Amino acid sequence: MASTSSPQYPALNKSTAPESAMLLKSTPRTGIVHIGLGNFHRAHLAFYTALAVRDFGGDWGIYSYSLRSTVIADAMTSQDLLYCIATISPTSEAIVIPGIHTAAFGGPDQVGQVLTEIAKDSTKIISLTVTEAGYLISQSTNGLNMQAPEIIHDLEHPESPRSAIGIIVRGLELRAADHGLPVTVLSCDNLSGNGDRTKQLVFEFIDSLPDSTRLRTYVNEHVTFPNSMVDRIVPGTEDRHLDMVESRLGIHDNSPVPAEEFTMWVIEDCFAAGRPAWEKVGAIFSDDVAAYELMKLRLLNGTHSLLSYLGGLDGQETIPGARFQPYIEDAVRTILYKEFLPTFAMPAALTADGYINQLFDRWSNTVLGDRTSRVGSDGSTKLPQRITEPVLFHATSGKTPQYIALTVAAWLACIAPLNGFQPGVNADAMKDPAKGKIKELAAKSTSTHGFVESVFVEGNIFAAELGALPDFINCISQFLDQILTQGIKAAALTAQTRS
Numbered sequence: 001m002a003s004t005s006s007p008q009y010p011a012l013n014k015s016t017a018p019e020s021a022m023l024l025k026s027t028p029r030t031g032i033v034h035i036g037l038g039n040f041h042r043a044h045l046a047f048y049t050a051l052a053v054r055d056f057g058g059d060w061g062i063y064s065y066s067l068r069s070t071v072i073a074d075a076m077t078s079q080d081l082l083y084c085i086a087t088i089s090p091t092s093e094a095i096v097i098p099g100i101h102t103a104a105f106g107g108p109d110q111v112g113q114v115l116t117e118i119a120k121d122s123t124k125i126i127s128l129t130v131t132e133a134g135y136l137i138s139q140s141t142n143g144l145n146m147q148a149p150e151i152i153h154d155l156e157h158p159e160s161p162r163s164a165i166g167i168i169v170r171g172l173e174l175r176a177a178d179h180g181l182p183v184t185v186l187s188c189d190n191l192s193g194n195g196d197r198t199k200q201l202v203f204e205f206i207d208s209l210p211d212s213t214r215l216r217t218y219v220n221e222h223v224t225f226p227n228s229m230v231d232r233i234v235p236g237t238e239d240r241h242l243d244m245v246e247s248r249l250g251i252h253d254n255s256p257v258p259a260e261e262f263t264m265w266v267i268e269d270c271f272a273a274g275r276p277a278w279e280k281v282g283a284i285f286s287d288d289v290a291a292y293e294l295m296k297l298r299l300l301n302g303t304h305s306l307l308s309y310l311g312g313l314d315g316q317e318t319i320p321g322a323r324f325q326p327y328i329e330d331a332v333r334t335i336l337y338k339e340f341l342p343t344f345a346m347p348a349a350l351t352a353d354g355y356i357n358q359l360f361d362r363w364s365n366t367v368l369g370d371r372t373s374r375v376g377s378d379g380s381t382k383l384p385q386r387i388t389e390p391v392l393f394h395a396t397s398g399k400t401p402q403y404i405a406l407t408v409a410a411w412l413a414c415i416a417p418l419n420g421f422q423p424g425v426n427a428d429a430m431k432d433p434a435k436g437k438i439k440e441l442a443a444k445s446t447s448t449h450g451f452v453e454s455v456f457v458e459g460n461i462f463a464a465e466l467g468a469l470p471d472f473i474n475c476i477s478q479f480l481d482q483i484l485t486q487g488i489k490a491a492a493l494t495a496q497t498r499s
């Protein structure tokens, strides 16, 4: 988060916010409780909801909660719950202030209030953007990680859950015991089948509780979990975004959100207790969400991972910087057309070329300047969503997708460099919940191949089927060796020759 005070400009609040930028003049009553108060939520669900309420009304104010950090919640609270969304592209800049939040909390101390809010009969939707890592999925069981400290804690402490799934279940438990009214749980994260997945994890948690019959029946009968595909590139906030707001609006916002102009939301229309008129402000309601999800998870997110790791190792601070390296651009085209595109059917309403051309434009947004370190963070929870099925798809015809293997090798080179390799500042800035564990595996290994194998077999990061593909493991090891000895460009050229 950027600096917090600027004496030259008045602070953003209800009296200083310019009318022209405000989407809503007055905040509606709460209808949505949101878990995961980060930039992505603030530029996506909050944006669509503010537009829908502005034009079509409804009590759809958002009561929001951030699992760990209080930074954004505190900043918003000090500004009458307002913040700016700064849409930035090489050809235009625009600022809007959604004004849709009714509360902003953060951190474990404040979770009790969130449970109370979920339990209210006025709450119709519980939404979440907690990133892939926030679901605590175990790759070995492909279900909820019952060994995760947060889950162990949440099973024992009904009043103070720490995980997203724990909070949802404990909130639903209060609803079941009180009024039993219907509610929708809406995942807005990049998980394949995000609604179905959330439902599965919720039930696994419920099934670990003593005496859960009543809760199980309530959730079965009165709670829905729509699948959705959500898309908008939203970098982290930097000082330059605060400066932009100051120079354009003459006010100081502690916590603006930079975002690209493009935005897409495809949702399954199964809401148990109503919803805002999102379809009238650009969201697409479809029975074919799965096709949109696969397209986005593989073409955008999968390729994003390649851009971040190749770019990071190439010394590129930003995604556009990476995308404009000719050898990385070649890698991007090959992974898109040869490795991801054959693995799924495009949604009927879109063409592959049209979608891919649009992706290149989005990745070229030099002024938005999305960082390789942001996209490269949490690879251990992102890569399984993005690469597993494509690798297995190619394996059925005896092929190893070279650039997918290179992406994994480059990720390992970034987060657990072997043999004194220096991956550089961009890689150093990548966070990953499995970093410690992977570094331990690296320290124990006597060869690159042994290391890669241990990540797949012992790491509990990837599905066991991937670890059982010797060609894939060999290919990753060879690329990793080449990155360590000759650099990322040489490894990418090898991948190109073999593709």
Ligand code: CS2
Pocket: 190, 230, 231, 232, 233, 234, 300, 301, 304, 305, 374, 375, 376, 382
């Ligand atoms: C990115 C996503 O973090 C990542 O790995 O690929 O955050 C991406 O920017 C969004 O999914 C875009 O909708």
